[in-house]
Amino acid sequence: MPRYFVSKENIDNLIIDNDNYHHLAVVNRAKVGEEVELSCNDITYKVKITNINKDTINFEILDCFYFDTEFKFKVTLLQSYPKGDKLESIIKHSTELGVYEIIPVITERTIVKIEKNKKEAKLNRLNLIAKEAAKQSRRNYIPKINGILSLDEVDFSKYDKLIFAYEVESTNNNKKFLEIINDIKDNDNIIIAIGPEGGFSTKEANYLISKGFIPVSLGKRILRTETAGLYCLSAIGALKE
Amino acid sequence: MPRYFVSKENIDNLIIDNDNYHHLAVVNRAKVGEEVELSCNDITYKVKITNINKDTINFEILDCFYFDTEFKFKVTLLQSYPKGDKLESIIKHSTELGVYEIIPVITERTIVKIEKNKKEAKLNRLNLIAKEAAKQSRRNYIPKINGILSLDEVDFSKYDKLIFAYEVESTNNNKKFLEIINDIKDNDNIIIAIGPEGGFSTKEANYLISKGFIPVSLGKRILRTETAGLYCLSAIGALKE
Numbered sequence: 001m002p003r004y005f006v007s008k009e010n011i012d013n014l015i016i017d018n019d020n021y022h023h024l025a026v027v028n029r030a031k032v033g034e035e036v037e038l039s040c041n042d043i044t045y046k047v048k049i050t051n052i053n054k055d056t057i058n059f060e061i062l063d064c065f066y067f068d069t070e071f072k073f074k075v076t077l078l079q080s081y082p083k084g085d086k087l088e089s090i091i092k093h094s095t096e097l098g099v100y101e102i103i104p105v106i107t108e109r110t111i112v113k114i115e116k117n118k119k120e121a122k123l124n125r126l127n128l129i130a131k132e133a134a135k136q137s138r139r140n141y142i143p144k145i146n147g148i149l150s151l152d153e154v155d156f157s158k159y160d161k162l163i164f165a166y167e168v169e170s171t172n173n174n175k176k177f178l179e180i181i182n183d184i185k186d187n188d189n190i191i192i193a194i195g196p197e198g199g200f201s202t203k204e205a206n207y208l209i210s211k212g213f214i215p216v217s218l219g220k221r222i223l224r225t226e227t228a229g230l231y232c233l234s235a236i237g238a239l240k241e
Numbered sequence: 242m243p244r245y246f247v248s249k250e251n252i253d254n255l256i257i258d259n260d261n262y263h264h265l266a267v268v269n270r271a272k273v274g275e276e277v278e279l280s281c282n283d284i285t286y287k288v289k290i291t292n293i294n295k296d297t298i299n300f301e302i303l304d305c306f307y308f309d310t311e312f313k314f315k316v317t318l319l320q321s322y323p324k325g326d327k328l329e330s331i332i333k334h335s336t337e338l339g340v341y342e343i344i345p346v347i348t349e350r351t352i353v354k355i356e357k358n359k360k361e362a363k364l365n366r367l368n369l370i371a372k373e374a375a376k377q378s379r380r381n382y383i384p385k386i387n388g389i390l391s392l393d394e395v396d397f398s399k400y401d402k403l404i405f406a407y408e409v410e411s412t413n414n415n416k417k418f419l420e421i422i423n424d425i426k427d428n429d430n431i432i433i434a435i436g437p438e439g440g441f442s443t444k445e446a447n448y449l450i451s452k453g454f455i456p457v458s459l460g461k462r463i464l465r466t467e468t469a470g471l472y473c474l475s476a477i478g479a480l481k482e
Contacts, residue, residue, distance in 0.1 A: 089330070098461075137464065219339070221338070227334050238472070
């Protein structure tokens, strides 16, 4: 059954409009009587289309259920902007794995150059990818892609637990990573910083540490930048859900 | 420093030959005096090139160290053959995350058709991808890609722990997954079966259960076929390393 993210107003007024209207009425050629799922906050509504107008669709609610697809805490991925289309793959995987927000950052060893005038278009596209991935994995929440910032532009003050993957850390530190995960409490705000292909520079690592980040090792093998975040999210999911 | 996987004979005879010779002498234009790393079983040798011949390279060993990059048990991924280039991405990620073997299988809902006469060439290419990924993540062991089989061609008798991701399983079963991971012992042979885009059919699920597989749920969200295995390997890594 197709599923759309709608606003609280849409639910209150029993209408589907804008992009959802276009996708449902024009692209999918929905018909009166068809059933679709509408997702709003943590609730999914099973609805039946009662009327298709020029710009809106009317519906009646058949059923609603609380779909608990979210962590009881928020995990933000501070991801150094990787080469090629890796960021898209990271967004897709992380969305499935429950990420709350992704902040792409430009670090010393970031190779990609993002022109200022293309930043907004890029962010729009990345947010669309997150939206599609959220739909596919039936999440009630669409992760936000914010940024693209430099490290010193990020406000770290709101986070309760701050960790970063640091290769220089010896393998003994994996226990620290586990300890931090085990210690996560409901409503915690967690941020995980993942370096670029060449890793964080010593200067950056020191900056992160000065901001309260704890360096951790992610197991015995060297993970690529596009794997490290998924490793963390999977571990958190398996341990805390 | 470049790193090559060599045979025990190569180490005993202090020579580099075949593909490694070609890559090192022809592609990389190595010179006498250069240092490279050679990996054989669990040991990494730091060596210095002493001579470059027509088909072989001689070296002396400067140092050797035991690089413990492997799980103390074996994890096999039984992966339904996915669409597009997803299998390559799965091989790369899984190799980084410590997989021992990947067996691509053709299931009822597999969309891809593999022609018999192309199977060997395909497997060769997939094994090359695993080799490159093993190099990158500095593993001492190169995961094998075997198959491509149908479910009933796989011999499941050698495995100690058999699990499969089954969407129909309620979310309560995540605990079961954790319990199974926690229960993994050294030298255990674990196999994780991941269904295709449409999941395993009921018939296949019943077949797997008859072979000793335990159905588990992988968290609250729906994971794509290319994410499910990574989730399992990450969770195992985080918990057992």
